[in-house]
Amino acid sequence: MTSSLLTNATSARYADTLHAVVDRLAARVAERSAPFSGEPRETLEGLVAAVDLDAPPVGDTAALREIDEMFVDNAVWFHHPAYAAHLNCPVAVPAIAAEAVLAAVNTSVDTYDQSTVGTFMERHLIAWTARRIGYAHGSGVFTSGGTQSNLHALFLAREGALAVHGTGLLTGADRAALQQRMLVVATDTSHFSVQKSALLLGLGEDAVVAVPTDADGRMDPAALRMTLDVIERAGQIPMAVVATAGTTDRGCIDPLDAIAGVCESYGAWLHVDAAYGGGLLVSPTRRDLLSGIERARSVTVDFHKTFFQPVSSSAIVVRERADLTRSGWHADYLNPEGAEEPNQVDTSLQTTRRFDALKLWATLRALGADGVGAMFDRVLDLAADVHRVVEADPDLRLLARTDLSTVLFRYQPWGTPDVEADRLVPMIRSAMLASGRALVAKTVVDGRPCLKLTLLNPDATVEDVRGVLDVVKEEGERAREAWRPLDPQGAGAR
Numbered sequence: 001m002t003s004s005l006l007t008n009a010t011s012a013r014y015a016d017t018l019h020a021v022v023d024r025l026a027a028r029v030a031e032r033s034a035p036f037s038g039e040p041r042e043t044l045e046g047l048v049a050a051v052d053l054d055a056p057p058v059g060d061t062a063a064l065r066e067i068d069e070m071f072v073d074n075a076v077w078f079h080h081p082a083y084a085a086h087l088n089c090p091v092a093v094p095a096i097a098a099e100a101v102l103a104a105v106n107t108s109v110d111t112y113d114q115s116t117v118g119t120f121m122e123r124h125l126i127a128w129t130a131r132r133i134g135y136a137h138g139s140g141v142f143t144s145g146g147t148q149s150n151l152h153a154l155f156l157a158r159e160g161a162l163a164v165h166g167t168g169l170l171t172g173a174d175r176a177a178l179q180q181r182m183l184v185v186a187t188d189t190s191h192f193s194v195q196k197s198a199l200l201l202g203l204g205e206d207a208v209v210a211v212p213t214d215a216d217g218r219m220d221p222a223a224l225r226m227t228l229d230v231i232e233r234a235g236q237i238p239m240a241v242v243a244t245a246g247t248t249d250r251g252c253i254d255p256l257d258a259i260a261g262v263c264e265s266y267g268a269w270l271h272v273d274a275a276y277g278g279g280l281l282v283s284p285t286r287r288d289l290l291s292g293i294e295r296a297r298s299v300t301v302d303f304h305k306t307f308f309q310p311v312s313s314s315a316i317v318v319r320e321r322a323d324l325t326r327s328g329w330h331a332d333y334l335n336p337e338g339a340e341e342p343n344q345v346d347t348s349l350q351t352t353r354r355f356d357a358l359k360l361w362a363t364l365r366a367l368g369a370d371g372v373g374a375m376f377d378r379v380l381d382l383a384a385d386v387h388r389v390v391e392a393d394p395d396l397r398l399l400a401r402t403d404l405s406t407v408l409f410r411y412q413p414w415g416t417p418d419v420e421a422d423r424l425v426p427m428i429r430s431a432m433l434a435s436g437r438a439l440v441a442k443t444v445v446d447g448r449p450c451l452k453l454t455l456l457n458p459d460a461t462v463e464d465v466r467g468v469l470d471v472v473k474e475e476g477e478r479a480r481e482a483w484r485p486l487d488p489q490g491a492g493a494r
Contacts, residue, residue: 004060006104017060018100024064028072035083037074038436044074081457081464082438082471087248087276089456092308092372098362099310107355109142110348111334112341115355119342122357125364129301130317132281134294139324140317141348142356146275147193149300149316150242152327152349154184154197156298156318157240157269159326164267165237180204182239183231185224187254189217189247191273203239216401217250219243221258228266240269245290246276249443249452251383251404253277257292264295272296275314277404279306282373286380289403297323303360305456306376313356375458379405383455385462395473397421399450407453408445411476418448420480425449427479428472435475438468 006014047070058066077083079090109115109122122142130138143149161182162175182203186194188210198207209231212223224241231238241263243254256272263270272293274280278301280290293299296319303313318324328346330336335343345351363372383405390398390409397412411428412421429442429451441452451472453465 013060014104017064020061021064024068025072028068029077029079032077032080034436035077035080035439036433036436038434039074040434047074076439079457081460082468083457084453084455084460084465084468085439085441087302087305087454087456089305089308090459091310092363092367094362094366095309095359098359102355102358105355108352109355109357110345110351110353111343115344118355118358119344121361122344122355123342125357125360126315126317128364129281129315133296133299133317135317135319137321138317138319139321139347140315141324141344142353143314143316143348143350144312145304145314146191146273146300146302147196148349149275149302149314150191150193150271150273151197151200152316153271153298153300153318154194154201154240154242155349156323156326157184157271158182158201158203160269160323161237161239176202178237181235182207182237184208184240184242185211185227185231185238185268186242187211187213187217187219187244189213189250189252190242190244191248191275194242194273216252217247218252219254219259221255221262224259225262225265228262228268232266238266238268240271242271242273243296245272245274245278245280245293246404248276249406249408249445250400251276251402251406251454253289253403255292256290257295260292260295269298270296271298271300273300275300275302276305278302279373279376282307282369283377283380284370284373285377294319306379307360307363307372308375308456308458309356309359309363312354313359378458379455382460382462382465383407383453386453386455386465389462389466389469393469395476396469399445399448405455407455408443408450409453410448410450411472416480422449423483424476424479425451427483428475431475431479432471435471438471440468440472 003010078088107115107118109118112119126140130140143152158179162178166178179202184194184198184203184207186208195208209227211227212220214220228238241259243256243259245253245256260270274290274293277290280286298316298318301315301317303309303315304311324347327349335345383402386407387398390396390407395411395413397410399408399410410421411424425442426449429440432438432440441454442449443452444450453468455465
């Protein structure tokens, strides 16, 4: 029986299989008329449940046809201009090609003897990112996403705080007691991974302290100073301050320079979560929005958002190389102490790790950093245009401004009470998902449910987004006819 593994003997089979898949996918992309098929959840669940994974093999062709009919046909297509829901981007073609390369070679970049030149390529990209941030001698490592990057940064901050506030080697109860005094300072608009990281790091309950924000959801530097002062007076430790360069809902950027100044005066580790706004590092026109980011101790960048990379592709970047060594762990069989090779497992929370850096390498070499930045600029220009479209539409209500590419709004024709508009939000979103014609997200801002567009397609046009808004209005009117409050008295009309 011929092996199904990729070997010298199966290279022709590999070529035939991949060519067939690429041809099929290219046809799917060209013919796609909506971002989702609209198949009900029960139907999709039934399709999957009907497959007997213990059945006799069906062969390459049948197995891949099944994937095409089950998965590809019912996947959510982020490249379609009517997709405007979450922080998912269409991906750069050179990165897709690099994805195929790294999957076939199957490099693991945890140790040098498994990755060789891949180690240097990843480190070169990290150094490039560090320079874009403004770090003269920064370091870092690729991760699976912003959540892991934030966890890694807060882990380093915790270890740094233990080194500063501990006396000698801390073990057992002493270490636990010191950790219970540590607090992470963020805002209510920070990513949920901040709270999750605090839990995973064994900090105390309520370890994440919320700093008040301004009307646009940005951290207030004066309130931060007051918060840090209260923490220190209470004998607690401000382990880290997390500022956000691109909040998930509003797409707003905290005043990084002012925040950095406050953190420096209190000796607090500043981490900037730039998972969303990291694309500004290569923006030809808006790099100044990240002014002050170079003063942070660590930064999260998600290349699979605003650098248009396939998932997964993220990084944690630190200003001081020594900080990254705090996550090191040695095993004799893998990375013995004193090894001369540049083993990246010494600086990562992961062991086996994909060579995701190859995708970004291919993209930068093919399109250029300015080319990638111009793509992000087009998205930001589009968002500004769409804000004006929503403001001018009597059936829609714009709820907030943004620095990046989100649009927060509601279907709320003039005279519609707030309570009715509240009720319509989930109905509209569910109806759109069920139809598959256009996809938007929903969230809550200032206590009110709303719809959200997250625009990350540089090829989408204002007319494309007008089409999405037209679907919102169609479904909104249909939902109004299906449900109207019997007694809307007391509800504040728009």
